[in-house]
Amino acid sequence: MADALSFLIADDHPMVRDALASALGQAFSGAAIAMAGTFAEVQVELEREPEVDALLLDLDMPGMDGLTGLALLRSDHPAVPIIIVSAAREPATIRRAYEFGASAYIDKSASLDEIARIVRAVLAGEIFAPPEAGPADSFAQRAAQLTPQQWRVLALMVQGDQNKQIAHKLGVGEATVKAHVTVILRKLGVRSRTQAVIEARNLALPQPEPVRP
Amino acid sequence: MADALSFLIADDHPMVRDALASALGQAFSGAAIAMAGTFAEVQVELEREPEVDALLLDLDMPGMDGLTGLALLRSDHPAVPIIIVSAAREPATIRRAYEFGASAYIDKSASLDEIARIVRAVLAGEIFAPPEAGPADSFAQRAAQLTPQQWRVLALMVQGDQNKQIAHKLGVGEATVKAHVTVILRKLGVRSRTQAVIEARNLALPQPEPVRP
DNA sequence: CTCACCATTCGACCAAAGTCGAAGGTCTGA
DNA sequence: TCAGACCTTCGACTTTGGTCGAATGGTGAG
Numbered sequence: 281m282a283d284a285l286s287f288l289i290a291d292d293h294p295m296v297r298d299a300l301a302s303a304l305g306q307a308f309s310g311a312a313i314a315m316a317g318t319f320a321e322v323q324v325e326l327e328r329e330p331e332v333d334a335l336l337l338d339l340d341m342p343g344m345d346g347l348t349g350l351a352l353l354r355s356d357h358p359a360v361p362i363i364i365v366s367a368a369r370e371p372a373t374i375r376r377a378y379e380f381g382a383s384a385y386i387d388k389s390a391s392l393d394e395i396a397r398i399v400r401a402v403l404a405g406e407i408f409a410p411p412e413a414g415p416a417d418s419f420a421q422r423a424a425q426l427t428p429q430q431w432r433v434l435a436l437m438v439q440g441d442q443n444k445q446i447a448h449k450l451g452v453g454e455a456t457v458k459a460h461v462t463v464i465l466r467k468l469g470v471r472s473r474t475q476a477v478i479e480a481r482n483l484a485l486p487q488p489e490p491v492r493p
Numbered sequence: 494m495a496d497a498l499s500f501l502i503a504d505d506h507p508m509v510r511d512a513l514a515s516a517l518g519q520a521f522s523g524a525a526i527a528m529a530g531t532f533a534e535v536q537v538e539l540e541r542e543p544e545v546d547a548l549l550l551d552l553d554m555p556g557m558d559g560l561t562g563l564a565l566l567r568s569d570h571p572a573v574p575i576i577i578v579s580a581a582r583e584p585a586t587i588r589r590a591y592e593f594g595a596s597a598y599i600d601k602s603a604s605l606d607e608i609a610r611i612v613r614a615v616l617a618g619e620i621f622a623p624p625e626a627g628p629a630d631s632f633a634q635r636a637a638q639l640t641p642q643q644w645r646v647l648a649l650m651v652q653g654d655q656n657k658q659i660a661h662k663l664g665v666g667e668a669t670v671k672a673h674v675t676v677i678l679r680k681l682g683v684r685s686r687t688q689a690v691i692e693a694r695n696l697a698l699p700q701p702e703p704v705r706p
Numbered sequence: 707c708t709c710a711c712c713a714t715t716c717g718a719c720c721a722a723a724g725t726c727g728a729a730g731g732t733c734t735g736a
Numbered sequence: 737t738c739a740g741a742c743c744t745t746c747g748a749c750t751t752t753g754g755t756c757g758a759a760t761g762g763t764g765a766g
Contacts (some may be wrong), residue, residue, distance in 0.1 A: 440688035454748045462724055473692050475653035668716045675754055
């Protein structure tokens with residue numbers, strides 16, 4: 281399987297999807313390219329074909345609460361390299377994306393050549409994540425310790441679901457969900473569900489906006 | 494008291510405070526001008542002197558969770574006209590500010606003449622709030638029904654406080670806080686504390702950011 | 707003044723959230 | 737194969753959250 285590459289492109293904007301697909305098809309002839317327009321579709325595709333060589337992911341898709349969705353995918357499929365493709369964002373968001381396991385970041389204004397170059401580098405095993413990362417975001421550090429199932433529980437908590445609803449959606453007992461919540465609260469360093477939701481939402485919605493007087 | 498006007502300027506940036514003070518002092522000679530740099534200071538000043546003719550308020554101050562703080566002040570002092578002074582914001586935020594009882598909106602890049610003109614209009618009883626407002630934000634409409642004490646409770650809920658802590662901070666029993674929470678949930682149309690906090694925080698942090706490809 | 711209305715307060719009761727301990731499953735390295 | 741670590745699951749128990757009914761006190765309409 282020398283050149284039987286496969287990619288998954290996730291973006292809610294069809295135009296962007298096609299542009300990325302054309303860029304990849306040109307740079308890697310014969311590559312299999314799958315598409316997804318919502319967070320749910322991404323999960324389905326990855327479930328069907330977990331062996332993709334790279335996932336090109338937009339952070340502003342319906343269903344994924346920003347970085348929460350990234351972390352969720354990352355937990356479910358640790359082996360899949362994830363390349364963030366998004367509009368210009370604050371450096372803090374980009375840094376956090378790396379902390380959550382993203383392999384690279386591509387600005388939507390990048391040229392097709394640039395995209396191909398970055399994807400090729402990721403496939404070669406290079407990670408564009410800055411090895412330094414500085415002191416890093418403390419909450420992100422703590423959140424990175426969560427297991428896949430715990431991420432799913434947290435993602436539903438952030439949407440306002442109660443334990444009973446979460447249990448039903450995940451197909452487990454309510455007692456199980458409660459146990460997960462307990463661990464989540466301890467790992468995040470908070471003392472109530474409400475505080476956990478507040479902190480998690482700060483991840484999804486980085487800054488109100490920069491001040492420009 | 495023909496021209497014994499008094500103003501309260503609330504902004505965490507000293508430079509902006511001085512600019513506003515100079516604009517008002519020039520346009521309304523003899524006016525008494527008080528200052529505040531945090532949300533807590535605003536509350537103290539309004540408690541000490543509730544008869545101010547206008548409050549010039551910055552939304553990005555420490556302590557006030559965006560529009561939550563505005564609504565809180567509005568509930569505590571319904572008679573004080575509030576003029577929002579802030580950096581450029583999305584139209585949705587400005588619209589919501591009006592729904593929460595703001596009398597006018599001044600961009601920080603406005604000239605001193607413009608500021609004086611708007612303040613004069615507000616003092617004359619004119620409200621710059623668009624009478625139409627369209628379908629309006631449904632949550633904001635529901636939230637506007639909250640009483641002052643209920644706003645205080647909600648503001649503390651949004652910070653992640655538990656009922657016991659809220660009771661202590663407000664100097665009432667825990668049972669009282671629970672009763673308030675019940676009414677708040679019903680008025681907001683949600684079924685749990687977590688959902689209420691999620692919706693309330695959507696007010697404070699409008700959008701992630703505009704897309705600029 | 708009297709009545710009605712509403713904000714605020716609380717106690718008693720029920721539902722949801724959170725804690726503790728434990729069992730079974732999987733994977734890794736000795 | 738066995739030991740240890742970890743994820744997932746759950747039941748029993750405690751704490752917190754939320755509902756209902758009721759008493760108090762203020763305020764405005766008639």
